[in-house]
Amino acid sequence: MKPKPKFFAVMLLGMTVTAGSAHAAGTHPVTGEALAEHQVFTYRVLDEHSSVDPQIVEDVSGSDIVRDLFEGLMNQDAQGRLVPGVATGYSVSDDRLTYTFTLRDDAKWSNGDPVVAGDFVYAWRRAVNPELASPYSWFMELMSIVNAARIIAGDVPVDELGVSAQDDGTLVVSLAQPLPYFPQMVTHATTFPVNPAVVEAHGADWTNPENIVSNGAYVLTEHIPNERSVRERNPMYWDAENVILEKTVALVINDENTALTRWLAGELDRTEVPAGQFPRLRKEHPDEAISFPRLCNYYYTFNLSESGPEAFKDVRVRKALGLAVDRRIITENILAGGQIEAFTFTPAATANFEVPDVEIASMSQSERDARARSLLAEAGYGPDNPLKFEMIYNTSESHKRIAVAMSQMWKQKLGVETTLANKEWKTFLEVRANQDFELARGAWCGDYNEASTFLDLLTSPSGYNDGKYSNAMVDDLMTSAKTANDTQAIYAKVEQVIADEVPIIPIYHYAGVYMLDSDVGGWPINNIEQNWYSKDLYKIAD
Amino acid sequence: MTAYIVRRVLVAVPTLVILIFACFFLMQVAPGGPFTSERPLPPQVLANIEARYGLDQPLWKQMWDYLVGIVTRFDFGPSFAYRDRDVNDIIAQGFPVTLTYGLISFAVATFAGMGIGVAAAVRHNTWLDYIAVGATFSAQALPNFVMAPILVIVFTWQLGWLPGGGWNGGQWQYLVMPVIALSTSYVASITRITRSSMLETLNSDFIRTARAKGLPEHRVIWRHAMKPAMLPVVSYLGPTFVAMITGSVVIDVYFSTGGIGRAYVDSALNRDYAVMLGVTILYGGLTVLFNLLVDVAYAWLDPKIRY
Numbered sequence: 001m002k003p004k005p006k007f008f009a010v011m012l013l014g015m016t017v018t019a020g021s022a023h024a025a026g027t028h029p030v031t032g033e034a035l036a037e038h039q040v041f042t043y044r045v046l047d048e049h050s051s052v053d054p055q056i057v058e059d060v061s062g063s064d065i066v067r068d069l070f071e072g073l074m075n076q077d078a079q080g081r082l083v084p085g086v087a088t089g090y091s092v093s094d095d096r097l098t099y100t101f102t103l104r105d106d107a108k109w110s111n112g113d114p115v116v117a118g119d120f121v122y123a124w125r126r127a128v129n130p131e132l133a134s135p136y137s138w139f140m141e142l143m144s145i146v147n148a149a150r151i152i153a154g155d156v157p158v159d160e161l162g163v164s165a166q167d168d169g170t171l172v173v174s175l176a177q178p179l180p181y182f183p184q185m186v187t188h189a190t191t192f193p194v195n196p197a198v199v200e201a202h203g204a205d206w207t208n209p210e211n212i213v214s215n216g217a218y219v220l221t222e223h224i225p226n227e228r229s230v231r232e233r234n235p236m237y238w239d240a241e242n243v244i245l246e247k248t249v250a251l252v253i254n255d256e257n258t259a260l261t262r263w264l265a266g267e268l269d270r271t272e273v274p275a276g277q278f279p280r281l282r283k284e285h286p287d288e289a290i291s292f293p294r295l296c297n298y299y300y301t302f303n304l305s306e307s308g309p310e311a312f313k314d315v316r317v318r319k320a321l322g323l324a325v326d327r328r329i330i331t332e333n334i335l336a337g338g339q340i341e342a343f344t345f346t347p348a349a350t351a352n353f354e355v356p357d358v359e360i361a362s363m364s365q366s367e368r369d370a371r372a373r374s375l376l377a378e379a380g381y382g383p384d385n386p387l388k389f390e391m392i393y394n395t396s397e398s399h400k401r402i403a404v405a406m407s408q409m410w411k412q413k414l415g416v417e418t419t420l421a422n423k424e425w426k427t428f429l430e431v432r433a434n435q436d437f438e439l440a441r442g443a444w445c446g447d448y449n450e451a452s453t454f455l456d457l458l459t460s461p462s463g464y465n466d467g468k469y470s471n472a473m474v475d476d477l478m479t480s481a482k483t484a485n486d487t488q489a490i491y492a493k494v495e496q497v498i499a500d501e502v503p504i505i506p507i508y509h510y511a512g513v514y515m516l517d518s519d520v521g522g523w524p525i526n527n528i529e530q531n532w533y534s535k536d537l538y539k540i541a542d
Numbered sequence: 543m544t545a546y547i548v549r550r551v552l553v554a555v556p557t558l559v560i561l562i563f564a565c566f567f568l569m570q571v572a573p574g575g576p577f578t579s580e581r582p583l584p585p586q587v588l589a590n591i592e593a594r595y596g597l598d599q600p601l602w603k604q605m606w607d608y609l610v611g612i613v614t615r616f617d618f619g620p621s622f623a624y625r626d627r628d629v630n631d632i633i634a635q636g637f638p639v640t641l642t643y644g645l646i647s648f649a650v651a652t653f654a655g656m657g658i659g660v661a662a663a664v665r666h667n668t669w670l671d672y673i674a675v676g677a678t679f680s681a682q683a684l685p686n687f688v689m690a691p692i693l694v695i696v697f698t699w700q701l702g703w704l705p706g707g708g709w710n711g712g713q714w715q716y717l718v719m720p721v722i723a724l725s726t727s728y729v730a731s732i733t734r735i736t737r738s739s740m741l742e743t744l745n746s747d748f749i750r751t752a753r754a755k756g757l758p759e760h761r762v763i764w765r766h767a768m769k770p771a772m773l774p775v776v777s778y779l780g781p782t783f784v785a786m787i788t789g790s791v792v793i794d795v796y797f798s799t800g801g802i803g804r805a806y807v808d809s810a811l812n813r814d815y816a817v818m819l820g821v822t823i824l825y826g827g828l829t830v831l832f833n834l835l836v837d838v839a840y841a842w843l844d845p846k847i848r849y
Binding site: 047048050051053056058130131133134135137138141149152153154204205207208224225226227228251252253254255257258261262264265267424425426427429430431433443463464 | 572573574575577578579580581582583584586587590591593594623624625626627632635636690691694695698699702705706707708709794795796798799800801804805808811812813
């Protein structure tokens, strides 16, 4: 991130203004593709979303809906780059502690009210208000906004939050410390505005379709919990004339195989591909089975705390176990959906991050296995004294297959005896958070597109560091990265330390694996966070 | 009889209270809580949330407030997983769905099961009997979680006749597959019970007497054999009815019906305490009610039974 002052011109990537809003049955203004008569996009979601209240929503499927209903200061384009949203641009003070956003004057709520800076102030204060008790209030703290933490703790009144409206068109944000990736964070749902009058009038019911007022490209028109939610084009949206898709329907389908059948039957435009089925589907539907990197990792963490096993305190043991896992078998034979073998914690697709040359990545698997055997022997484990431990994962067919494969690899190559234990999700989280395990599965998806969203997990103060790995050098490096201009060198060094000390075993980096109808245009495959906006999609005529 | 019913209703109250207590404390024993997540909440945020829902109170106080809420306001509490809905909303939305497909499946299972069962017994050891027995065995061996995806593959994908899921206000197209999937194994069970009970009845002395009197066969079956043969069927139907109208998580998962079965399982996985309690009370109340109805029906069917 280059945190120098800059202004975004009001320029919409890939969307030049064309006459009228009646795109249906016309052609796409940029690509020239013939557009379908019915501009409806239907996709599958696994579960009912948590909420469509921007300050409450905490799940991916809810955020996907919120991103259509509400518009924040900034949006992302198909590549994940920042483009103007309600704000036309921003400037940063020299000390990098004050951001001033200029809001467009034609942004409107779906009831016709203008969107003003005060709406953002109201929403941001709402996010940290202990009375609302938002499960995502920590995001405001992560944004380093002045007083956020103290307001959440109830020590300071809500109106002391470091955000203010200079006038209706100017929003000023004060940070407690410079944060290079701050502008990226205002594309997150928690920071989206709400209409104060509507929230006050309806309380918790303000998000019901009959009450909700939103400022995004779509309005919520129907919501049947556990069945469907429907959003339709918002004619009051400032850029409504460039919105092509009329309607987006999210159907809750719990079973992924049923969802796939329904996709095959033409009921859905998009669904996820169940593990292992991608190669077959790709053969049968080459244009519609797609796979692309995601901003998530999959790993196993050693318990390095006091309660952890003595054996894992020996770096040679950790290294041997890490080396002996043949990632290729897992990504190519078990998952088979374009997942990427991982030798670092941070996915290669992360913005401004280049995977450093860690030694393990350049070795062949047989070299890794040989090294693993000698390391484990050095540590004193062998046929007479086999290494034994328990590995836990949360109940899921693919987690189980991966765990079984790993334990087999260790058994065959190193003579290690592992016990597998699957645990129901909440039990698993509790056990892991209490360091009541030996080796545990972990996975993490980035909150923003920057390496620190991953690497912060391995610092001592992190609340998510369930393995209790602690290395003063990593802590210092990560602290310095918060204010540094060149972060790549720092992150490379941290990854190097992790590769040497192996507090975790990176297994693979996620891929998004979808069946996507070939008549859906504009899907942002290159947006690694998969922040998609219905306003950028369109249906192509058959 | 009236005294018996009153007595049973009075016993039901402590039964339900014990159920609530047991459920309440078992939930607390389960590891994790409603706000345990992969991204652990900072302690202060967690404290704010717990304060909002009164979870920072001692357990006895939470329990008391909960009971007072039910008795005074008929309020079964909030949902922790879904902020904009409370337990009453969740039940009001899911239960009618489940009730609809449950009632229809029950009717289908009862009529088909009893009809086939009686026919098979009356035509004992004929091709009809063999087909009925063979079909019920296969149907019982086919669990609904296998049947549901097969139905979707055949009727939605291959034939394109029916929508693959959803509810749409309960239009008939959306009901067909859930009803088939839910009722099939019950049809099989009811057929088997009816058949064997009917066979036993048809071999008893009073039927021989009725036949000896020269009564026509249909009169023997409908007037004399039917009532006693129904006793074991009725005792099976009570709990079956409750099981069917309180829904099936399998049906909800495979057909996205939005019924209460799925909400119940979700509440357990989410540790959504109040939802779990609310649905448990609903299930418990219905179970108590229908056991009572079965017992009353017994007295009507069998004059030997006296209360």
